[in-house]
Amino acid sequence: xxxGAVQAELIAVLAAVTDGEPRVLTIGSGYALPSGPxxxxxRSLQTGLRAWVERQTHHPLGxxxxxxxxxxxxxxxxxxxxxxxxGLTREAVTEYPGAEWHGWYEYFPWEDARQDRSxxxxxxxxxxxxxxxxxxxxxxARVEGLFGAEGWNEELVLQRYELLWQASLVPEARRAHxxxxxxxxxxEMTHDHRRxxxxxxARLRAKIKYRPVVFELLPRExxxxxxxxxxxxxxxxxxxxxxxRRLIEQQELVEETGKTTSGLAGRPAKLFRFRQAVLEExxxxxTKLPRVx
Amino acid sequence: xxxGAVQAELIAVLAAVTDGEPRVLTIGSGYALPSGPxxxxxRSLQTGLRAWVERQTHHPLGxxxxxxxxxxxxxxxxxxxxxxxxGLTREAVTEYPGAEWHGWYEYFPWEDARQDRSxxxxxxxxxxxxxxxxxxxxxxARVEGLFGAEGWNEELVLQRYELLWQASLVPEARRAHxxxxxxxxxxEMTHDHRRxxxxxxARLRAKIKYRPVVFELLPRExxxxxxxxxxxxxxxxxxxxxxxRRLIEQQELVEETGKTTSGLAGRPAKLFRFRQAVLEExxxxxTKLPRVx
DNA sequence: TCCTTTTATACTCATGGTGAGTATAAGTCT
DNA sequence: AGACTTATACTCACCATGAGTATAAAAGGA
Numbered sequence: 122x123x124x125g126a127v128q129a130e131l132i133a134v135l136a137a138v139t140d141g142e143p144r145v146l147t148i149g150s151g152y153a154l155p156s157g158p159x160x161x162x163x164r165s166l167q168t169g170l171r172a173w174v175e176r177q178t179h180h181p182l183g184x185x186x187x188x189x190x191x192x193x194x195x196x197x198x199x200x201x202x203x204x205x206x207x208g209l210t211r212e213a214v215t216e217y218p219g220a221e222w223h224g225w226y227e228y229f230p231w232e233d234a235r236q237d238r239s240x241x242x243x244x245x246x247x248x249x250x251x252x253x254x255x256x257x258x259x260x261x262a263r264v265e266g267l268f269g270a271e272g273w274n275e276e277l278v279l280q281r282y283e284l285l286w287q288a289s290l291v292p293e294a295r296r297a298h299x300x301x302x303x304x305x306x307x308x309e310m311t312h313d314h315r316r317x318x319x320x321x322x323a324r325l326r327a328k329i330k331y332r333p334v335v336f337e338l339l340p341r342e343x344x345x346x347x348x349x350x351x352x353x354x355x356x357x358x359x360x361x362x363x364x365x366r367r368l369i370e371q372q373e374l375v376e377e378t379g380k381t382t383s384g385l386a387g388r389p390a391k392l393f394r395f396r397q398a399v400l401e402e403x404x405x406x407x408t409k410l411p412r413v414x
Numbered sequence: 415x416x417x418g419a420v421q422a423e424l425i426a427v428l429a430a431v432t433d434g435e436p437r438v439l440t441i442g443s444g445y446a447l448p449s450g451p452x453x454x455x456x457r458s459l460q461t462g463l464r465a466w467v468e469r470q471t472h473h474p475l476g477x478x479x480x481x482x483x484x485x486x487x488x489x490x491x492x493x494x495x496x497x498x499x500x501g502l503t504r505e506a507v508t509e510y511p512g513a514e515w516h517g518w519y520e521y522f523p524w525e526d527a528r529q530d531r532s533x534x535x536x537x538x539x540x541x542x543x544x545x546x547x548x549x550x551x552x553x554x555a556r557v558e559g560l561f562g563a564e565g566w567n568e569e570l571v572l573q574r575y576e577l578l579w580q581a582s583l584v585p586e587a588r589r590a591h592x593x594x595x596x597x598x599x600x601x602e603m604t605h606d607h608r609r610x611x612x613x614x615x616a617r618l619r620a621k622i623k624y625r626p627v628v629f630e631l632l633p634r635e636x637x638x639x640x641x642x643x644x645x646x647x648x649x650x651x652x653x654x655x656x657x658x659r660r661l662i663e664q665q666e667l668v669e670e671t672g673k674t675t676s677g678l679a680g681r682p683a684k685l686f687r688f689r690q691a692v693l694e695e696x697x698x699x700x701t702k703l704p705r706v707x
Numbered sequence: 708t709c710c711t712t713t714t715a716t717a718c719t720c721a722t723g724g725t726g727a728g729t730a731t732a733a734g735t736c737t
Numbered sequence: 738a739g740a741c742t743t744a745t746a747c748t749c750a751c752c753a754t755g756a757g758t759a760t761a762a763a764a765g766g767a
Contacts, residue, residue: 125454126419129495159485159495161418166485166495190483190497192452192459202422202452202459202495204483262694330702345744356703364704364726366745371724381734387743388733401555409623410649411657411755638715657755659716664753680714681762704726709767716761724753732745737738 127192128201129159131170132314134188134321135180135208137222138338141350144212144222145318148177151223153311154318170206178220184209184337188320193313203313207321209337225322226357227308228315229282232322233357234273243268246290246305253288275357278323282316291315329355333374336395342378344390345369374399420485421494422452424463425607427481427614428473428501430515431631434643437505437515438611441470444516446604447611463499471513477502477630481613486606496606500614502630518615519650520601521608522575525615526650527566536561539583539598546581568650571616575609584608622648626667629688635671637683638662667692 133155135146148155155177163169171182188205212222226233231242247268254260265271267281285305286294292309293316309315329335335351349365369375375393382390426448428439441448448470456462464475481498505515519526524535540561547553558564560574578598579587585602586609602608622628628644642658662668668686675683 125452127422127452129420129422159418159420163485166483187482189480190459192456202497204495266694352703358703359706361704361706361726361728362744363728363746368704368725383734385743386735386741388735388745390744401559410645410651411654411661413652413654413756654755654757656716656718656757661754676763678714679712679764681716681764683715706727711764711766713764714762716759718759719757720755722753722755725751727750728748730745730747732743734741734743736741 125200129166130156130193130201130203131159131166131173132156132203132205132317133170133174133182133208134205134318135174135178135182135210136225136321136325136338137210137212138351138354139212139222141354143225143322143354145225145228145321146174146178146180147221147223148219149311151221151227151308151310154314155220156314166204167206174208179215179217180210180213180220182208182210184334186324188317188324203317205317205320207324209325209334211338211340223308225318228310228318229278229322230307231268231281231305232275232278234275235353235357235359239357242306246285249290249302249305250284250288253290276323276326278326279316279319282319286316326356333395333399336374339395342380342392342394344382344392346390348375348393418493422459423449423486423494423496424452424459424466425449425496425498425610426463426467426475426501427498427611428467428471428475428503429518429614429618429631430503430505431644431647432505432515434647436518436615436647438518438521438614439467439471439473440514440516441512442604444514444520444601444603447607448513449607459497460499467501472508472510473503473506473513475501475503477627479617481610481617496610498610498613500617502618502627504631504633516601518611521603521611522571522615523600524561524574524598525568525571527568528646528650528652532650535599539578542583542595542598543577543581546583569616569619571619572609572612575612579609619649626688626692629667632688635673635685635687637675637685639683641668641686665692 133146135155137144137146146155147153155174157169157173157177159166159169163172167185170185174180174182185206185208188207190202190204193201193203226238231239231246233239247264250264250268251261254264263284267277267284282291285291289295289298289302290305291307292304293313295304310318325334329352335348335355338351339347345366348369349360349362352365353360374396376396378392378394380392382392426439428448430437430439439448440446448467450462450466450470452459452462456465460478463478467473467475478499478501481500483495483497486494486496519531524532524539526532540557543557543561544554547557556577560570560577575584578584582588582591582595583598584600585597586606588597603611618627622645628641628648631644632640638659641662642653642655645658646653667689669689671685671687673685675685
């Protein structure tokens with residue numbers, strides 16, 4: 122009845138958006154995510170996570186949600202379980218040696234589709250994937266569906282990374298099954314940390330569409346443009362300004378503070394704040410089914 | 415650097431819909447979910463889960479997705495981590511002793527809002543929750559938001575269960591902090607298995623709205639009514655027939671088989687099958703943001 | 708045989724959200 | 738003062754959705 126005991130590793134993807142760039146908190150010069158094993162003293166998984174992030178980066182942890190759990194084969198030692206989390210914050214002013222913020226898109230340059238910034242990367246990747254697919258119709262369909270010109274779906278971050286992995290086009294894959302030829306641009310990470318980051322980005326891109334989590338990344342007061350640019354940074358997509366505004370207003374997510382910006386070019390913008398009340402009111406409908414009565 | 419080793423427990427919520435009733439596979443006469451510790455031989459978490467479910471219930475596992483991971487304090491022994499999964503299948507014809515299918519709504523009678531079946535339960539629960547809330551405005555808001563007459567949100571299954579737990583109205587809570595007074599109708603489960611079931615129901619209710627997972631629960635060929643009733647069983651809501659049909663058709667989720675039903679009362683219904691192609695075509699848009707260009 | 712019952716399927720109509728684009732307001736900068 | 742820049746307001750066509758009604762095609766009983 123007694124199963125084998127395992128090590129439990131807690132891994133954090135801590136995200137922020139600064140100056141319109143989404144960033145992630147790393148250690149080891151951008152090569153790893155903050156992480157450490159669950160210990161005796163930790164009363165819960167989140168407690169353990171908080172402890173490790175604060176020890177390694179001295180950065181406080183705000184909003185946190187669980188991402189995914191999987192069994193990893195720690196080479197040599199006993200097997201381990203990795204439990205990953207996504208956290209949202211704003212970058213602290215003070216820096217801590219060893220901890221660095223890096224742009225998401227250093228790791229996934231092909232994911233930033235704002236004004237076609239990703240275009241050259243995708244153009245370089247596609248022929249190599251097509252070569253890999255060869256005559257295999259299933260592979261071809263996946264390649265075109267994920268990287269093809271028809272309707273880029275920004276939520277499929279993980280699927281795209283895994284495809285590159287399988288095609289041996291990322292360095293991490295080489296460590297597993299030695300491949301031939303070169304790899305694709307994009308910063309590498311240890312173990313499967315880059316896969317975890319991809320999971321985090323995908324989750325966040327999906328979530329901002331139906332839950333008001335963006336506000337965790339913004340200061341207390343912000344302009345419509347701040348809000349829009351933060352969304353665009355996360356989604357990796359440019360948004361239609363008037364319609365974005367209308368969307369936010371009709372959902373009553375924000376309220377005016379009465380203040381405006383000044384000193385910048387152009388007409389001063391109103392400052393808004395998030396309406397905390399939404400969190401209670403909204404059980405979020407998310408309906409889609411034609412209820413009766 | 416060496417953290418405390420832990421036990422990893424794998425827990426499965428295996429769901430099916432039979433004759434318009436959503437059901438869950440249990441052991442111990444409906445008192446527990448299939449589960450067991452991760453062992454040396456298991457190559458992945460899902461492998462381990464499959465092994466345990468098949469050993470305890472002899473039921474095959476089809477579509478599976480991860481639910482949640484948390485640290486539980488197994489009393490006495492070393493601490494443990496519980497990793498829960500949701501699986502979707504059809505009930506096998508052969509039965510295995512010790513394994514039983516039970517209706518979801520035996521465990522959560524207040525969640526079945528089809529033609530007001532839940533009404534008497536909600537009516538009985540509400541005054542007791544209001545009593546518990548007392549003058550506390552935060553508590554009152556939660557009670558009314560979750561159980562109140564205004565817009566029942568079928569996705570908040572977990573939140574409702576947790577509220578009842580905190581109010582000490584479910585037997586499981588009594589084991590933790592002894593409470594006074596009676597409990598509310600609804601079958602009890604061991605440990606936090608009922609909480610896990612609530613998580614599974616909530617996840618599935620959310621997911622059927624944007625991913626074609628219902629078809630995992632249906633036979634290969636089915637009528638529109640079969641499909642609708644399966645959805646209704648999961649959502650715990652009655653749906654508008656013409657609009658439901660239109661929704662399915664415009665999304666091109668199914669195709670006609672050419673066959674029809676016969677022998678039953680009323681006009682024969684066309685038989686449909688799921689269009690497997692959707693799984694490839696659709697990266698599922700889920701858009702909501704006003705993209706530009 | 709015909710009529711009732713039952714279920715399936717097809718239509719109608721008003722409404723509101725969404726995509727796309729244009730027009731005006733109100734500041735800085737030169 | 739005029740050019741420039743950004744913010745904000747408005748328009749219009751279209752389509753998905755909520756709600757309800759009408760017709761089709763079988764079974765079953767009088």
